[in-house]
Amino acid sequence: MKRAILWLSLVSIGWSQDWTSRLDPVRQHAMESDYSYHFLSRLCHQVGPRLSGSPAADAAVDLVEKEMQQIGLKTRRQSCQVPHWVRGREEAELTEYSGKPANVRMPLVLTTLGGSSSTGEQGLNAQLLLVESFAQLEALPDQQVRGKIVLFNTRFDQRLADQGRGGAAYSQSVASRTRGPAAASKKGAAACLVRAVGGADFRLPHTGVTSFGETQRIPCAAVSSEDAERMAYLSKLGPVQLRLVITAQNLPDAPSCNIIGDLEGSDPNAEVVIVSGHLDSWDVGTGALDDAAGVATALQVAQTFRALGLKPRRTLRVIGWMNEENGGAGAKAYDKETEGKNHFAAVESDLGCGHCLGFSCWTPSYWLAALKPVSQCLQAIGGNQLETSNGAGADISPLGARGVPCFNPMLDSRTYFHYHHTPADTVDKVDPQHLRQNGAMMSVLAWALCSMDRPKAP
Amino acid sequence: MKRAILWLSLVSIGWSQDWTSRLDPVRQHAMESDYSYHFLSRLCHQVGPRLSGSPAADAAVDLVEKEMQQIGLKTRRQSCQVPHWVRGREEAELTEYSGKPANVRMPLVLTTLGGSSSTGEQGLNAQLLLVESFAQLEALPDQQVRGKIVLFNTRFDQRLADQGRGGAAYSQSVASRTRGPAAASKKGAAACLVRAVGGADFRLPHTGVTSFGETQRIPCAAVSSEDAERMAYLSKLGPVQLRLVITAQNLPDAPSCNIIGDLEGSDPNAEVVIVSGHLDSWDVGTGALDDAAGVATALQVAQTFRALGLKPRRTLRVIGWMNEENGGAGAKAYDKETEGKNHFAAVESDLGCGHCLGFSCWTPSYWLAALKPVSQCLQAIGGNQLETSNGAGADISPLGARGVPCFNPMLDSRTYFHYHHTPADTVDKVDPQHLRQNGAMMSVLAWALCSMDRPKAP
The missing domain is CATH 3.50.30.30 (Glucose Oxidase; domain 1)
Incomplete structure (x- = not known):
């Protein structure tokens, strides 16, 4: 009987009370972790640029899949056909x-x-x-x-x-x-x-x-x-x-895929929360800011949950999107398969790796009040701004258009467009401390989204 | 009789008193002039990179010679053989x-x-x-x-x-x-x-x-x-x-030259004062900072003197040096010919075009006191620092080693080595106002050097 009461309380009010106590440890773990920086270095230095259709894009899928499995995520590849343009x-x-x-x-x-x-x-x-x-x-x-x-x-x-x-x-x-x-x-x-x-x-x-x-x-x-x-x-x-x-050559479309890794939620009826970045990059740099940083940050979320032994209520889904840069084939494939059903929220980091400022939220404005614990927790690292917006990262936009709440990290963008899509988008542009901040910001938001009750319109 | 007295006073004490009155108008003219910026734009945009031995280096000689003649300088080419390296x-x-x-x-x-x-x-x-x-x-x-x-x-x-x-x-x-x-x-x-x-x-x-x-x-x-x-x-x-x-190819040395333009001094027995920059540049950018800015600034000095109708006491010699970047053949040829004889001083601008700070003076330190009117005049544009040093620009160093007093503009160098010797050394790196400052600073110093009495050891 005691057990039944406890269970009931967790389902009805327990989660909404308890999840906030996890926020600070989540932030703290990510802020002390070098995990994402090491991963980003490997992806950029060893795999290098990852244009859709290239052998390196395939290698990036392999690397991220292996990494997801190492963290303990259940992975699958979601096929898509990508443009195959060659400089x-x-x-x-x-x-x-x-x-x-x-x-x-x-x-x-x-x-x-x-x-x-x-x-x-x-x-x-x-x-x-x-x-x-x-x-x-x-x-x-x-x-x-x-x-x-x-x-x-x-x-x-x-x-x-x-x-x-x-x-x-x-x-x-x-x-x-x-x-x-x-x-x-x-x-x-x-x-x-x-x-x-x-x-x-x-x-x-x-x-x-x-x-x-x-x-x-x-x-x-x-x-x-x-x-x-x-x-x-x-x-x-x-x-x-x-x-x-x-x-340049426009070759026939090539087979490729998104790579998806799930950390299953404790509630089998609960929805999915996506954290993501895109795997592909332009071919001239090594795609560190655009968007190895986003992929590394998304992986950091799962690594943080696992390292702390946290089992989220909703399923945390880490996605490495394919073909954001020239076609969005990965995003289209995902959207076509899921139609946004059973998705509580989606996050994509794709604005480099500047100092963290907070999140823009493609949600009804009353969500902001519900996310107050998130901004409180992120104040310590300067990431406590929450603003509503009418759009999101390219890969999650199709979900957003279907009504799935979407979130984008707001990052200091003063120099991002210096390096964006150039040969100079390389590992040294990523400040390890900024990457930790982004990982912490994303982890905290993800934990909230995996845990909170759906905000209700006032 | 009146005339004879006036002449005598000019020769004996007149110059040393009168020349300081010209400093402010000299600075002012150069600060209001767009001459050097227009010249620099032509040299970099139309002639482009000017590596020793290249057709563009020859074209630079032609352009500068024509420009010197237009200002009213008496020009001559001083031959030298330059390395001819081709990327x-x-x-x-x-x-x-x-x-x-x-x-x-x-x-x-x-x-x-x-x-x-x-x-x-x-x-x-x-x-x-x-x-x-x-x-x-x-x-x-x-x-x-x-x-x-x-x-x-x-x-x-x-x-x-x-x-x-x-x-x-x-x-x-x-x-x-x-x-x-x-x-x-x-x-x-x-x-x-x-x-x-x-x-x-x-x-x-x-x-x-x-x-x-x-x-x-x-x-x-x-x-x-x-x-x-x-x-x-x-x-x-x-x-x-x-x-x-x-x-890359190391071809046989090629014929080339310095271009020298004199504005004759009023005193036929007086020495020469050099103002200079180097004509050649690396082949990857268009050599705007290194060293079209120096050449343009040196030309500005002559243009200023001419525009104000000033006839210097000593001969003002504008030199566009050849082959500073990879051999110094021009500097060697000049030094071999002149052995530094009959030279009162030499100035070379070859540190880009940042905000002006003053001059480093490869002179005995008692020169600094004699140059006090210069620093007073340049205070208005921030160029009033005078410091002694033990070296000078590469092209005038051989003269310096022979005891000719040498001067180098001190310029804000915080970003110079961002662009130096790269494809990005282009016209847009030159702030027209900084170029005016440098032209003003060089003109004021040159007027002083052309006019002042030789400082005496205390």
Whole structure:
């Protein structure tokens, strides 16, 4: 009888009282753990860049699966077909402009955009057409665009990023990369360059996906901000001629998968809570910030629960998503299979590894009051901000659109877009203490989400 | 009679009293001038990188000569033979290491060092040998070095640079670049890599000259700090194997020259005052900080004097030096011809274009008192520090060694070694206001040096 009463109390009110006592130990364990940093180092140094469809992406699945099993998670692979785009040569040089000395070569620093077509090995020669905006391009008659290499010279607003709004700065300028090449193609351009979407000034081009939809693919690449400035200067003096060689290939879609690891909840009727990051990365760096940090942080949650011997009420589901960068095939596959059913919440960390600030919550606002113990616990590490938002990480967005509450760590983003999608996204960009903070923040939130009662509308 | 007295007073005491009245107008003109920035933009954007022996180095001579003539200087070319080193392909990848997944390629980001020999198109495969210091290399038996690719993993002390001692930080670590490959060659290494000498973390390798002397040349390159860190990590796990392709060429020396422009002094018996920067640059960026800024600043001095209608007492000699970066052939030719005779002083600006701080003076310390009017005038722009030193810019050092008083602008060097010798040394790194400051600082000092009496030992 005593047992039955205890059980009843756990189910009815016990969890909602008891779970908060676990928060501080959870935070504390994660803050003292080097687990996620060691894992991230292995993933980035040994496996390296992990573009969808590449052998390294497969190797990342293997590594994370093994890691999940070592922690004691029940794993499964969830199949999906991913785009298989392969970078080739990428060369450009200014062949003619006003004041060019004879026999001088003027190479540009560029990086092909994911989805670009090829110029062929022979390359192409064409005149530069510089535009500052979509409106400016649209206003031009097609015959002025036809056969030219369009350059979108849209500047990244680092001042906006400097004061913490890196995501907003990125959103402002990324359209030139995602939609610029298609817009140029529609008007008959031979190729398209975009000024790199990022705020650092180290001759770094930022790669990323571009979308052609039904429009005919053309060769396209990001050039460094320095080269964009130079072309802007020379364009004012007279016509500028370029030579461009891009030998990227769009191969048939390749088989791949998400890797999913469950730590089963104590309540078989309870829902699932997802913590996640994405496995794939761009091919130019080693994807430390984008998004080995997210994967490592998600694994840290499970490692923390296991190390403390905590059995969550709801099932903790760690997901390493595949193909966030250029297609979202993993997210689509998951959403198609689950339709968001039986999901209490989903968390994805995909904004690097800056100092932790808190969480943005794609939930009704009354959830914030219910999460007050979380913010109280995270105050010790500065991660106690909770804000509602109307969106979430790319991989959990489909679930969010179905009404699953979604959460994203808010991280200091002032320098994230310096490194994002560049060769410089490497392990040294991750401050071990920041990674611990993120692991702690994610672990505390995950414990709350696994444990709390569903908040009720007031 | 009146005239004779006036003339006498100008010669005997007039100059020493009157010249100080010109300092403020000189500073003011330069601070309001965009001349040097426009010139620098042309040199970097239109001519581009200017490695000794290249067509662009010749074009730089032409451009600067024309510019000097436009200002009204009497120009001449001073011949010299310069090393003619040409960069070729430069590729490296990690082919084997502990935990390497199958079929994964692991390229490194590298830049060949000036003076490197070639691996041949076929490249070379060898095991990595990582050392942290010369002492560590020396302590190894030759047979442990023979046939290996030595990596000098010497870190640049950015904390030292952060607090203004960029030059000191550079001096600490640059030896691995200048002497490391020769040291490795002596012990039979197949090739040598050095960790890039610079403090930024944007996967930027820093090129520069390396010296073999009588030692046999081997292929050598700088790798980015990130790649050095990665190799350090992997080396701890087991043997690391590399593939290296470097196709640099050491061609026969090429004819080149310094370009010299004189603004004749009013006193035919007076000595010469040099203001200068170097024309040549490394081939990877466009040499804006190193050293278009110095050349532009030196030209600004002459432009200022001419614009204000000032005729200096001593001849102002503007020099664009050739081959500072890899041989100093221009400096040697000048020194050989002049032997420092009839030179009152020499100034060279070759530390980029940070905020101006003042001058380091390779002079007896009693010169500082004589230059007090200079520092008073420069206080308005923050450039009033005067310090003695025991060295000067590479091109004027031979004169300094002969006893010619030498001066170097002291400039904020906290970020100079981020960009130095990298693809990111481009126009945007030059703040127009800083360039104006430097032009003003150099013009004021030059006016003083052209006008003042020779300071007397107390």
